[in-house]
Amino acid sequence: MEAGQGVPLVHFHGAGGLRLTPAHELLSSRFRVVAFEMPGFGDSPENKRTQTMPELASTMGWAINKLGIDTFNLMGTSFGGKTALWLALQSPQNVHALVLEAPAAIRQPGAASPAGTPEEIARLLYAHPERLGSIPPPDPAVRAKTQPLVQRLRGPDRDADLEARLQELPTPTLVLFGTLDRVIAPAMGRVYKDLLPSCHLVFVYDAGHAIGTDRPEAFAEVVADFLERREAFVISRTETVIHP
Amino acid sequence: MKVSFFETVRYRAPQALPSEWPVPSGIYDRDAGARAYEDMIQRLEYVEELGFDWVSVSEHHYSPRILTPSPIVSAAFIAARLKRIKIALLGPIVPQSNPVRVAEELAMLDNMAQGRLVAGLLRGTSNESLTYDLNPAEARERTDEGMELILKAWTEPQPFGWQGRHFKYRTISIWPRPLQQPHPPTFALGTSRESCEFAARHHLGCGVSYGSFESVGRATKYYREQCAQYGWQPTADHIVYRANMLLADTDEEAQDQFKKLPTQAPFSMRPAVREAMTAVDARNIAGEARPPITIGALPTAFVGGPDTVVEQVRRCKEVVGAGVLDLSLHPPGSRDVEPLMRSLELFGKKVLPRIREI
Numbered sequence: 001m002e003a004g005q006g007v008p009l010v011h012f013h014g015a016g017g018l019r020l021t022p023a024h025e026l027l028s029s030r031f032r033v034v035a036f037e038m039p040g041f042g043d044s045p046e047n048k049r050t051q052t053m054p055e056l057a058s059t060m061g062w063a064i065n066k067l068g069i070d071t072f073n074l075m076g077t078s079f080g081g082k083t084a085l086w087l088a089l090q091s092p093q094n095v096h097a098l099v100l101e102a103p104a105a106i107r108q109p110g111a112a113s114p115a116g117t118p119e120e121i122a123r124l125l126y127a128h129p130e131r132l133g134s135i136p137p138p139d140p141a142v143r144a145k146t147q148p149l150v151q152r153l154r155g156p157d158r159d160a161d162l163e164a165r166l167q168e169l170p171t172p173t174l175v176l177f178g179t180l181d182r183v184i185a186p187a188m189g190r191v192y193k194d195l196l197p198s199c200h201l202v203f204v205y206d207a208g209h210a211i212g213t214d215r216p217e218a219f220a221e222v223v224a225d226f227l228e229r230r231e232a233f234v235i236s237r238t239e240t241v242i243h244p
Numbered sequence: 245m246k247v248s249f250f251e252t253v254r255y256r257a258p259q260a261l262p263s264e265w266p267v268p269s270g271i272y273d274r275d276a277g278a279r280a281y282e283d284m285i286q287r288l289e290y291v292e293e294l295g296f297d298w299v300s301v302s303e304h305h306y307s308p309r310i311l312t313p314s315p316i317v318s319a320a321f322i323a324a325r326l327k328r329i330k331i332a333l334l335g336p337i338v339p340q341s342n343p344v345r346v347a348e349e350l351a352m353l354d355n356m357a358q359g360r361l362v363a364g365l366l367r368g369t370s371n372e373s374l375t376y377d378l379n380p381a382e383a384r385e386r387t388d389e390g391m392e393l394i395l396k397a398w399t400e401p402q403p404f405g406w407q408g409r410h411f412k413y414r415t416i417s418i419w420p421r422p423l424q425q426p427h428p429p430t431f432a433l434g435t436s437r438e439s440c441e442f443a444a445r446h447h448l449g450c451g452v453s454y455g456s457f458e459s460v461g462r463a464t465k466y467y468r469e470q471c472a473q474y475g476w477q478p479t480a481d482h483i484v485y486r487a488n489m490l491l492a493d494t495d496e497e498a499q500d501q502f503k504k505l506p507t508q509a510p511f512s513m514r515p516a517v518r519e520a521m522t523a524v525d526a527r528n529i530a531g532e533a534r535p536p537i538t539i540g541a542l543p544t545a546f547v548g549g550p551d552t553v554v555e556q557v558r559r560c561k562e563v564v565g566a567g568v569l570d571l572s573l574h575p576p577g578s579r580d581v582e583p584l585m586r587s588l589e590l591f592g593k594k595v596l597p598r599i600r601e602i
Contacts, residue, residue, distance in 0.1 A: 234374050235517065
């Protein structure tokens with residue numbers, strides 16, 4: 001899925017598969033947003049070939065290259081956050097900046113993928129599911145197909161190999177957690193901050209695991225500002241003139 | 245010459261600290277912090293005993309270098325524990341504050357401190373724009389408007405509204421009003437043309453800091469010229485100069501220590517942020533552009549044994565015109581308290597009595 005013009009912003013979805021959110025649309029007003037459906041998710045055939053997250057990352061790197069995109073911003077959501085980190089580690093020269101939305105690369109002990117009835121899953125993903133209107137429930141057949149892949153690739157809660165490599169990753173990185181994330185403990189954010197040489201941690205108030213769905217404007221504003229200015233995004237440009 | 249002791253709260257970190265600003269708060273040591281505030285009081289009791297006129301505090305955030313993010317809290321704590329010395333709050337960072345709240349808190353403090361408050365109002369250093377998300381491009385005009393609103397809140401006897409550019413209130417009527425009338429001695433702090441003009445227009449004092457005598461002297465000269473434009477003449481007491489002083493028993497010893505001073509500030513913003521900040525944070529000395537200080541160590545204006553320092557103070561009076569010196573008396577950059585206490589004693593006994601008449 002692709003929309004918008006400008007510097008490419010490649011997005012890797014979470015374990016539930018590609019779901020477009022209002023945040024995609026907001027970001028597409030400033031970037032060429034390319035949201036991939038990764039092999040084995042959605043309507044694609046079951047993926048029995050990919051065995052590890054680094055393998056998935058290099059497949060995705062190949063797919064990006066096939067689109068003629070050389071350098072790009074990279075955003076990963078939850079499970080896709082780990083894919084994004086591996087791709088940045090494999091090709092740091094191609095990735096301008098990295099955005100990790102509630103990344104699942106570093107998890108609290110025993111963290112589980114959202115499961116249960118559609119209502120239970122919605123309560124895990126969103127801060128206030130009752131406010132969101134109708135969200136299409138996950139297709140049980142698709143879930144059955146993707147679960148083995150997700151379980152195979154998600155790796156341990158703490159991946160020592162990955163964490164050691166993150167300390168050498170120079171890419172400017174923005175890590176976002178919703179304050180009401182019920183899947184990955186927002187406290188995991190500090191581990192990225194500790195490990196990555198150039199990392200900014202932002203908590204999005206009153207958002208759950210799916211930040212881009214719960215608070216799309218708040219999410220898209222800080223993401224776009226970071227992608228445009230990277231580290232200098234800490235300098236406010238907000239104008240406070242009430243009357244000239 | 246009056247003297248003020250710039251109290252920064254000496255936080256003695258038990259471990260090495262990262263060099264980047266902001267400093268992660270997770271490495272704060274509670275025991276070292278609590279001890280630092282108690283040591284501060286002991287030190288200030290000595291400062292008072294030595295005859296200093298003021299103790300000053302300032303607003304800095306997100307690092308242990310100066311452990312007073314809310315100077316009003318420090319000032320209130322000091323005012324309650326010391327009985328004679330004046331408390332100079334130099335000062336709240338106006339552009340990122342609610343000016344009405346600043347006016348209220350300073351008025352409270354002036355009453356609680358029995359009229360011992362001295363107030364300085366300022367824009368703040370470059371990095372402080374990041375602490376409360378202040379747009380640096382607006383900092384100057386928010387400072388000017390905020391300072392004017394603070395003065396108005398202190399002096400207007402009727403409830404009033406404020407239809408500003410950056411601040412808007414329908415009703416303001418502060419209680420208490422300051423004990424000192426019309427308000428505590430107040431300084432606009434900074435070398436900029438705007439700050440000097442504001443001070444002159446409102447009959448306030450002018451506070452300059454850290455530059456050489458010649459560079460801050462350009463600002464104070466401009467301030468005096470502006471005062472003349474507004475039809476009044478400031479006294480020496482209207483000009484305060486904050487500076488580092490490296491005082492030792494002999495010139496040689498002071499020079500030895502001077503050579504060992506670090507050339508970089510202890511905590512600085514990341515290079516990419518410094519660069520972006522320098523591009524948007526316009527500063528000037530009496531109208532002449534200067535870059536913001538984002539990495540270099542602050543200069544040390546006074547270096548030497550007592551005789552030399554007394555002469556330097558004399559020269560400072562001639563060039564800068566300051567009647568109040570606000571001094572950092574430790575070797576800047578050091579977190580040791582013992583050398584600071586030795587310099588304090590030396591200053592109190594060998595320098596202070598000789599500069600009173602300057």
